[in-house]
Amino acid sequence: MNGKTVSVVGLGDMGTALADALLAAGHRVTVWNRTAAKADPLVAKGAIRADTAADAVLASKLVVVCLLDYDSVSQVLGPHTDVLAGRTLVNLTNGTPGQAREMAAWAAEHGADYLDGGIMAVPPMIGKPGAFVLYSGPSGAFETWQPVLDLFGESRYVGDDAGAAALQDLALLSSMYGVIAGSLHALALVRSTGASAREFAPTLSKWLQGVVTWPVEAAERIDTGDYDKDVVSNLSMQSAGFANHFIAAEEQGISAELLLPVHQLMQRRVADGHGHEDFVGVIELLKR
Numbered sequence: 001m002n003g004k005t006v007s008v009v010g011l012g013d014m015g016t017a018l019a020d021a022l023l024a025a026g027h028r029v030t031v032w033n034r035t036a037a038k039a040d041p042l043v044a045k046g047a048i049r050a051d052t053a054a055d056a057v058l059a060s061k062l063v064v065v066c067l068l069d070y071d072s073v074s075q076v077l078g079p080h081t082d083v084l085a086g087r088t089l090v091n092l093t094n095g096t097p098g099q100a101r102e103m104a105a106w107a108a109e110h111g112a113d114y115l116d117g118g119i120m121a122v123p124p125m126i127g128k129p130g131a132f133v134l135y136s137g138p139s140g141a142f143e144t145w146q147p148v149l150d151l152f153g154e155s156r157y158v159g160d161d162a163g164a165a166a167l168q169d170l171a172l173l174s175s176m177y178g179v180i181a182g183s184l185h186a187l188a189l190v191r192s193t194g195a196s197a198r199e200f201a202p203t204l205s206k207w208l209q210g211v212v213t214w215p216v217e218a219a220e221r222i223d224t225g226d227y228d229k230d231v232v233s234n235l236s237m238q239s240a241g242f243a244n245h246f247i248a249a250e251e252q253g254i255s256a257e258l259l260l261p262v263h264q265l266m267q268r269r270v271a272d273g274h275g276h277e278d279f280v281g282v283i284e285l286l287k288r
């Protein structure tokens, strides 16, 4: 065992990409997967096959875990608490802040450091420009292993609360799904005329490039709670205009169900007397 030895537990599409990146950088990589055959291509490239998950954990000080969900992580590692001491577990499985905190406490109970991670990339992007991974947990463990973790993509450490990476991961994914949902509506509307999505897509992408700066512009209003200052397009006006989406959808024979919840929130906010404010004030209705 040495500092350059890394174990990867879970060889789905993502785990395989992570192990590949480690092998390509010259690391000694031990791999384990429930379906053992998925390790074959990596073994052909020089990875060492562990017969059990416990053997994989024992093989390295750094153990990268990338499974379907936290239940599978518990099923795989739960029976092997006796081999965790002195290891750093880097769990890149998608989950919630609460699940990450719980797993950090469980790892600490068994003498392991725990870093939680959120991979902001798809498997073919691993190790390539544009990929980044959020990490949270003890800063010392992150600093120790960062040179290895950097092989997956840009490493962004977001704090010592183990749940922070999962929270930011889900925040980023929610924004992505919002953009995709809006774009799906846009493309359904355009396609309803028989026009080509391929022809319209560049116009849509150009429009979205203007929209990507919105969070930065909205951030100050959100932090201060001041939705009144320097309002350019007030909510009443936007809510009235938004109704046209539903009329147009009806005219064109498409469903506007992706947009409906947004309009309902806008209307509630206007009804509560905030029509003169910026759209950003709708965030108040999301607080519980």
Ligand code: FVH
Pocket (backbone or CB within 6 Å): 010, 011, 012, 013, 014, 015, 016, 033, 034, 035, 038, 066, 067, 068, 069, 071, 072, 075, 076, 092, 093, 094, 095, 119, 120, 121, 122, 123
């Ligand atoms: N692929 C992606 O685009 C996204 C990008 C962002 C991050 N996610 C998250 O990464 C985790 C793994 O995703 P994946 O793409 O590798 O997923 P699969 O290819 O479906 O592989 C799943 C692996 O999990 C193993 N597994 C599932 N259940 C169990 C279980 N009960 N016990 C043991 N292992 C289990 C599965 O094993 P097998 O089916 O091959 O035997 C795979 O190794 C995930 O959290 C994404 O949200 C990916």
